[in-house]
Amino acid sequence: MAPSIASAKLTLSYPLYAADFDPSNSDFLIVGGGGGEGRSGVGNKITLIDTSRKHEISEVADIDLSRNEDSVTSLAVTQSSDTSAIVFAGINSSEAEQQAGRNEHLRCFMLGYPPRKGSNNDAKDEKGAESSVTEVNMGALGKVSLFNVSTESKKETYQRVLRLSPVNKETGSRLGAIATGLAPAGEVVIFDATRDCPTQEDVRQRVQLGKGEEAADIDVIESKEGAYLVAYCTDYEVYVCKLSSTTQKTDTEPRFIHGTPHPDVFSSGKKRPTFRSLRFLTPSLLLLLQNQPNRSGAELLLLEVPDNADIGTVVLRKVLHRSIKSGSALATALLPASKSMQDVQHVIAIAGQDISITILTLYHSPTRKPSSSLKFGSYATLHNVHPLQMTALSFSTFVLPTKNSYSIPHYLKLASTSMSSTVIVHSLPLNTHPQTSRLQGLPARFILQQPASGDIAQMSLSVILSIIVVALGAFLLQAWTEIRGGTPEYLGAKGWLSQRLQDYVALPYMFDDVHVETPVLPSNMPDVEEMRSRIPSVEDVQDTIIEDVSAVVERAASLTDTVAETLSLRSLLSLRDKHSSQHHTTTSGNEDKRDDEEDDDHDEDEETTDTTPPFNLPSKAILVRDSGHSLSTELRDDMSSVGDAGKPWEELTNEQKALWKTRLIEAGEWSLDQGETVLKGVFFGQIGGLVGGVVEGMMGGS
DSSP: OOOOOEEEEEEOSSOEEEEEEETTEEEEEEEEEEOOTTOTTOOEEEEEEEOOSSSOOEEEEEEEEOTTSOOEEEEEEEEEOSSEEEEEEEEOOOHHHHHTTOOOOEEEEEEEOOOOOOGGGOSOOHHHHHHHHHHOOEEEEEEEOOSOOOOSSSOOOEEEEEEEOOOOTTTOOOEEEEEEESOSEEEEEEEEOOSSSOOGGGEEEEEEEEETOOOSEEEEEEEETTEEEEEEEOSSEEEEEEEETTOSOOOOOOEEEEEOOOOOTTSSOOOOOEEEEEEEEETTEEEEEEEOGGGOOEEEEEEEOOSSSSOOEEEEEEEOOTTOSSEEEEEEEEEOOSSTTSOEEEEEEEEETTSOEEEEEEEEOTTSOHHHHOOEEEEEEEOSOSSSOEEEEEEOOOOOOOGGGTTSOOEEEEEEEETTSEEEEEEEEOEEESTTHHHHTOOOEEESSOOOOHHHHHHHHHHHHHHHHHHHHHHHHHHHHHHTTSSOOSSOGGGGSOHHHHHHHOOOOTTTTOOOOOOOOOOOOOOHHHHHHTOOOHHHHHHHHHHHHHHHHHHHHTHHHHHHHTOOHHHHHHHHHHHHHHHHHHHGGGTTTOOHHHHHHHHHHHHHHSOOOSSOGGGSEEEEEEOSSOEEEEEESSGGGTGGGOEEGGGSOHHHHHHHHHHHHHHTSOOGGGOGGGGTTOEEOOSTTIIIIIHHHHHHHO
């Protein structure tokens, strides 16, 4: 979330079309505009504005321009000092002079600054402000025509764009560029801007555009000492010129580096996106503002400018918010680092047709390739900034403060103008990076927004996804084990299946048939008073604990046999068949060669390697009894221990076998498809008082 942004508003008496901060002093802003030629009541002016306060801006002085000439269409501060500034402005001559072939469109003005106020005069002082206006020296320095004279009968050419290279404090050299508007064939003029007012001798290069073409925007940057790059864009193409400050004239042709491709012949729309504005971020990075056809949106393109003759490469794109149907202005500012190889932050402002300002940040690392170190960051969106359409945006130039002033709040100012005669200055708060540098006094850079930590965000996302995957896996495992009878039903997973699927894959809880005796603790407790009188000693408590632990260990050791002795007949028959099949597989190949003694030895060996129950099942006798309402199955130590309690299946009569079959089927302990063979060797007791008793007596009586 962006911090609170302070703003101040001033309404002047004329519509505004251009604005620029003093590059050496961000407390002063120069704006210009007017009603044009022949419009009574609305004059043409250039105004000096004091922006030293965050919440209040004030008019210091202004220059009244002729109402017989055009209004100010472009403006830039070329030189400044503590007492004054020199401003270049684009102002057309009167229509009469233009028709006569004279259009001195580039004007030069001197704006004197008021004396600096002390800290004790920081409060509002209307009387003092008025007196300072009268003491300011304002005036024109000269005017010149740098464009070629138009040969058309109707001359409407004006100076649409004016841009200057950033100030080089060591050499003081600056390069300027201007471009025409409403010309039959556009023209770009590049000139030396170190003089107070340039002349024809200062023209460094002229670029003639094709018929009907105009430069939508221009920008100039110093690539290295003594060399400059000038970029301009038409509606569909971007060009770059390379010049040297030591050479008066150059014949180097502009180099095409990027263009908007033509639409496909089969596509429904035949219009192409158009370039609205451009700005150099570095000599190798060029930012483009592009509007989509039919006011359907706007987009930022970051173009990598090659040193050789290759075409530029778009390394980053940013589609602006859908509420911005088209962009009308673009401004950028550099927040420099204290060391040359440190990362820097660029601040970008875009004015939309919806009267909003979108503020973005862009980090650039000089030590890495652009494609791997660049990323747009959203800072803030300012809505309904002006009553009418915005005409210009301008950032102040931020200069690194001294270490002693790190603790003082610092701001980057953004000025915007409108046709509604309003100018608004937003003060964007800056922070030191890293944060500890302000306290430790270390070299630092100021940034508008802390860079986002991509590693932390990626790690957090990975942890969250891992937790979700583990939780989902545990949930599915629990559901599957419930369906297969491995655990009691906590989720009710069986109910999620259709009856057909339940019959196919679902199993009952496999431990329902296992009945383990659990000791029941006595519920009667001794009286409280009696307990107090019989508090045992520490030695007695230790002995009791040892005895209890020993009992638990003994009980756990006998648990296996207890479980085995309470298994159902079906389970015991299954275990016996499994044991018999394993034994048969192992010995079937050698039955004719081995005697009974060898078979016994083989059985002993098999017991050591086979997976068998925790008791010797072949030596046990299985006894089945019927109490009349349920069946019970017992394991006796051997066949002799059964005694008169039952008879083996082979000795039962056909009537007894029929009764037992019916009873076993009802109890679910045996089915017809298993056959009688599995019942051989099993002892059966009385069945409902008939087997071995009543039925036998009846048979004997007959």
